[in-house]
Amino acid sequence: MQRQQTIIEESLKAIMEDEDFLPDLKAQTREQAYNSLVALLSTPNHIHKSFLRITTENGTIVRIPSFRVQHSDTVGPYKGGIRFHESVDEDEVSNLAKLMTLKNALHELPFGGGKGGVVINPKEYSIKELNLICKKYVQYFNDILGPDKDIPAPDVGTGEREMDWMMGEFKNIHPGEPYRNSFTGKSIVNGGSLGRREATGKGVYYTFRYMLHDFVNEHKKWLADTENTFAHTALDHAGKKLKVAVQGFGNLGSVAALEAYQCNHLQNRVVAVSDANVMLYHSDGLDIPGLVQFAKEHDGDLPSTEEDLNEHELVAEIKNRDDLLEMDVDVLILAALEDQIHKDNMKNIQAKIIVEGANGPITEEADRYLADKGVLIVPDILANAGGVIVSYYEWVQGREAQFMTEDQVFERLFDKLKGTMDTILPQFFGDPFPLRQNCYIHSVTKLSTIMYRQGKLY
Numbered sequence: 001m002q003r004q005q006t007i008i009e010e011s012l013k014a015i016m017e018d019e020d021f022l023p024d025l026k027a028q029t030r031e032q033a034y035n036s037l038v039a040l041l042s043t044p045n046h047i048h049k050s051f052l053r054i055t056t057e058n059g060t061i062v063r064i065p066s067f068r069v070q071h072s073d074t075v076g077p078y079k080g081g082i083r084f085h086e087s088v089d090e091d092e093v094s095n096l097a098k099l100m101t102l103k104n105a106l107h108e109l110p111f112g113g114g115k116g117g118v119v120i121n122p123k124e125y126s127i128k129e130l131n132l133i134c135k136k137y138v139q140y141f142n143d144i145l146g147p148d149k150d151i152p153a154p155d156v157g158t159g160e161r162e163m164d165w166m167m168g169e170f171k172n173i174h175p176g177e178p179y180r181n182s183f184t185g186k187s188i189v190n191g192g193s194l195g196r197r198e199a200t201g202k203g204v205y206y207t208f209r210y211m212l213h214d215f216v217n218e219h220k221k222w223l224a225d226t227e228n229t230f231a232h233t234a235l236d237h238a239g240k241k242l243k244v245a246v247q248g249f250g251n252l253g254s255v256a257a258l259e260a261y262q263c264n265h266l267q268n269r270v271v272a273v274s275d276a277n278v279m280l281y282h283s284d285g286l287d288i289p290g291l292v293q294f295a296k297e298h299d300g301d302l303p304s305t306e307e308d309l310n311e312h313e314l315v316a317e318i319k320n321r322d323d324l325l326e327m328d329v330d331v332l333i334l335a336a337l338e339d340q341i342h343k344d345n346m347k348n349i350q351a352k353i354i355v356e357g358a359n360g361p362i363t364e365e366a367d368r369y370l371a372d373k374g375v376l377i378v379p380d381i382l383a384n385a386g387g388v389i390v391s392y393y394e395w396v397q398g399r400e401a402q403f404m405t406e407d408q409v410f411e412r413l414f415d416k417l418k419g420t421m422d423t424i425l426p427q428f429f430g431d432p433f434p435l436r437q438n439c440y441i442h443s444v445t446k447l448s449t450i451m452y453r454q455g456k457l458y
């Protein structure tokens, strides 16, 4: 995620060159402010690390490294998910925390940025052990968490079950104090919001659809008249039959694939999906509802053998997992992990539109290469904010003890994403910067202005 740092610095340079931005800052003071902002945005406020002491069911004591990184609370309490994955490390959590600060600022949410991580493969632990790990996480980080301090949510390897356990432990440690908003992404019965589970996947698909359908239709003539390469990529694909591939079939990927399959606005054919084990392909389009049902019944996994497919009357060719990225498709939705498109496969990517559901799925080098080729990349910071937006609604609903219907939640979610895109897209299609850079410029401008007003740049 070196790219993130580079883009922050480039964005800061661009806004500081604009004399209308913080006009009171002149010459040397302006340079000092720039240096202060680079320092403030590049480094987290706090990195908390603990080794959780767990007694496993067979009596062995293990110490599990775990993190909570609090990047910035300039705009509000720290907010970001907790990831359970064996590749978690301090750098990864810090970068994801930074991305949360920028994402929350972009979408005008009253939160700062944080992230947590526990270095485990959750599939290797029993339910009882996972419950203990969740409780210990809250015990060890108890001092820094809370409804107005730092509010975690699910991420890879965690879900509503873990959030329920963690909130339960927070409640035990703080009797008589407000606890409901200490975690979001909880189950509905435990104070969660309707629609939270589907929010990220729906939001990912919505951003793509809004850009390629609603926005393009409304601004067709203007887009055709600009010389912006990305405007032409969008126009070339609008109104056409689109072949779509989705990498990752978990919480995010399965929902985004289903949205693409069911969409009435665009003529999609979801021809390929993959998970950690397999890629499934069908040139006429896959039966996505059937695959979602299969995954629901099989611990989230796609069918990976001919027997699995036949038994469930699913028609697909089984292919090599990683070939999905290089397939002849129009749209690639990345919904698995980081760094999936990199220098070794970037030249083979055929999709002209890539939607980043996952955080950081394209390396810096590949990002630049693809952007130079006119590939329209809808970046993570814009596309995958649905989860944190509905987490915000969950937090508000918990405070007010008033709950919205699922339709109201999705209506507000789409309105919020539309608001962000209506701010960013005209600027993006009107200038030569890729969409990611436009989003960063917007976030960094907002954060810099607030820091200046809070007197943090002296």
Ligand code: NAD
Pocket: 154, 155, 156, 157, 200, 247, 248, 249, 250, 251, 252, 253, 274, 275, 276, 277, 300, 321, 335, 336, 337, 338, 357, 358, 359, 384, 385, 387, 388
């Ligand atoms: P998940 O654990 O539910 O699903 C991950 C999926 O990716 C699984 O189907 C897994 O089998 C698959 N996978 C893993 N390695 C793969 C590989 N090499 N090739 C193909 N598939 C592979 O996780 P999720 O919640 O769906 O999150 C996915 C990504 O989206 C992560 O980067 C996460 O940070 C990001 N994200 C998630 C949310 C959310 O609310 N869930 C919000 C924002 C961002």
